Amino acid sequence: MNMKNYDVIIVGTGVGGCFTALHLPEDKKVLMITKSQLEESDSFLAQGGICVLRDENDFDSFFEDTLRAGHYKNKKESVEIMINSSRETIDELIKFGVDFENKDGELLYTREGAHSKPRILYHEDVTGKEITQKLLAQVKKRKNIEILEYTTMVDIITKENKCIGVVIKKDEEITPVFAENIVLATGGIGGIYENSTNFPHLTGDSLAICKNHGVKLKDISYIQIHPTSLYSKKPGRKFLVSESVRGEGALLYDKNFERFTDELIPRDKLTEKINAQMKKDNTNFVWLDMREIIKKGIDIEKRFPNIIKKCREEGYEPTKECIPVVPAQHYFMGGIDVDSNSQTSMKNLYAVGETSCNGVHGANRLASNSLLESLVFAKRVADHINSKNEKNEMAVEEIDLEKYKNLTKLFQDYKNLIFKEIEEDKIRKGEENE
Numbered sequence: 001m002n003m004k005n006y007d008v009i010i011v012g013t014g015v016g017g018c019f020t021a022l023h024l025p026e027d028k029k030v031l032m033i034t035k036s037q038l039e040e041s042d043s044f045l046a047q048g049g050i051c052v053l054r055d056e057n058d059f060d061s062f063f064e065d066t067l068r069a070g071h072y073k074n075k076k077e078s079v080e081i082m083i084n085s086s087r088e089t090i091d092e093l094i095k096f097g098v099d100f101e102n103k104d105g106e107l108l109y110t111r112e113g114a115h116s117k118p119r120i121l122y123h124e125d126v127t128g129k130e131i132t133q134k135l136l137a138q139v140k141k142r143k144n145i146e147i148l149e150y151t152t153m154v155d156i157i158t159k160e161n162k163c164i165g166v167v168i169k170k171d172e173e174i175t176p177v178f179a180e181n182i183v184l185a186t187g188g189i190g191g192i193y194e195n196s197t198n199f200p201h202l203t204g205d206s207l208a209i210c211k212n213h214g215v216k217l218k219d220i221s222y223i224q225i226h227p228t229s230l231y232s233k234k235p236g237r238k239f240l241v242s243e244s245v246r247g248e249g250a251l252l253y254d255k256n257f258e259r260f261t262d263e264l265i266p267r268d269k270l271t272e273k274i275n276a277q278m279k280k281d282n283t284n285f286v287w288l289d290m291r292e293i294i295k296k297g298i299d300i301e302k303r304f305p306n307i308i309k310k311c312r313e314e315g316y317e318p319t320k321e322c323i324p325v326v327p328a329q330h331y332f333m334g335g336i337d338v339d340s341n342s343q344t345s346m347k348n349l350y351a352v353g354e355t356s357c358n359g360v361h362g363a364n365r366l367a368s369n370s371l372l373e374s375l376v377f378a379k380r381v382a383d384h385i386n387s388k389n390e391k392n393e394m395a396v397e398e399i400d401l402e403k404y405k406n407l408t409k410l411f412q413d414y415k416n417l418i419f420k421e422i423e424e425d426k427i428r429k430g431e432e433n434e
């Protein structure tokens, strides 16, 4: 591969990466890379939906729901930006061809845990797939955007506290690639955990790389465990049973098929309740009863086709029996510290989506806020890049590629570094709370 220069390099092709790319003008030469194939990002996995401000009267309650779920550790300015930009973001998605559930053109809203009212738009139970594939279709039409699959960022290249490029690995070849602006949209950290609903290749590489280059991280011990993944003895990614299932009325039972909690309390609280119940019952899971949704007159095969299919593949018939569920690592609220334009502490380096931390989610994310947050702040990255007047002279640096020869060790080091940082952040936060 020849060494190339770009205006913008975007690492990651989920909603964060795609929406950034789509807001860059067509005279900018853009490179997008993804570690795996295009369809393998967590953006494709989002089931429940995406939040939106329903009308002006909903602002206070949306704001309060987000803060209450986040234990009031949220950055209020970021929450305001997200909510105030939500309508225009949804309008844009619809313009890009995203099909949200509607009745005669009127959008339908569902509800999930810790929301005081229904304000979530959805597409069956595969909202993320619908949004991401429509965005990717638009990205592919743009002649100024080059996409490389199975291409891994192994490091960033810096010069005098400026980011000037990334080191990538493709087909066993290690190559430096230079750009004026670099956007990290590398998603979550589930891949470093044994039980997670995330794709295993999402191992938080950007965090370790940033740490090594002195780029600030924030709140990286804020990790969300989803209360309900489908219990399975099989290894690999755990299948999420969306919160909207409980939002539509499904109930949780202990080993004696008796309720033990309010199903719609925030995720972290519900996870604690389920873990305590499993300990008390000495079981590896609790039961989830979707038949309660049918009793409300809702056709669960139509509302949750993907979840029903998966349950059947695992040998359960949710229209007739309860299914076993267990908590699993799900989402990462902390990340690379960014301002409201998603700028990191290093010049020309941006971070967006789950790998970034702009403080929207505080200590715990409100359901269906992450797709929205990723999209809103992705547009702001592009707007910020577009607003820069200065034309940087393209910097090129001699790189010692020898140090990337043993990538297995390098990525193990990255993983160890992330766990170490998480533990240190926990200790710091514990001391602050004393």
Ligand SMILES: Cc1cc2nc3c(=O)[nH]c(=O)nc-3n(C[C@H](O)[C@H](O)[C@H](O)COP(=O)(O)OP(=O)(O)OC[C@H]3O[C@@H](n4cnc5c(N)ncnc54)[C@H](O)[C@@H]3O)c2cc1C
Residues within 6 Å of the ligand: 011, 012, 013, 014, 015, 016, 017, 033, 034, 035, 036, 040, 041, 042, 043, 044, 045, 046, 047, 048, 049, 050, 051, 127, 128, 151, 152, 153, 154, 185, 186, 187, 188, 197, 198, 199, 201, 202, 203, 204, 205, 206, 240, 330, 331, 352, 353, 354, 355, 367, 368, 369, 370, 371, 372, 374
């Ligand atoms: C099962 C599940 C259900 C969810 N449901 C919802 C929901 O209903 N509503 C909601 O709002 N949110 C939901 N979420 C969360 C939401 O999907 C994610 O937070 C969001 O999609 C993150 O988007 P992203 O663009 O930041 O990252 P991702 O979509 O995860 O994309 C990350 C990209 O970075 C690439 N990458 C990573 N490391 C490297 C590297 N070193 N080099 C090159 N490329 C790299 C990956 O290959 C990928 O392309 C859900 C998440 C999961 C796992």
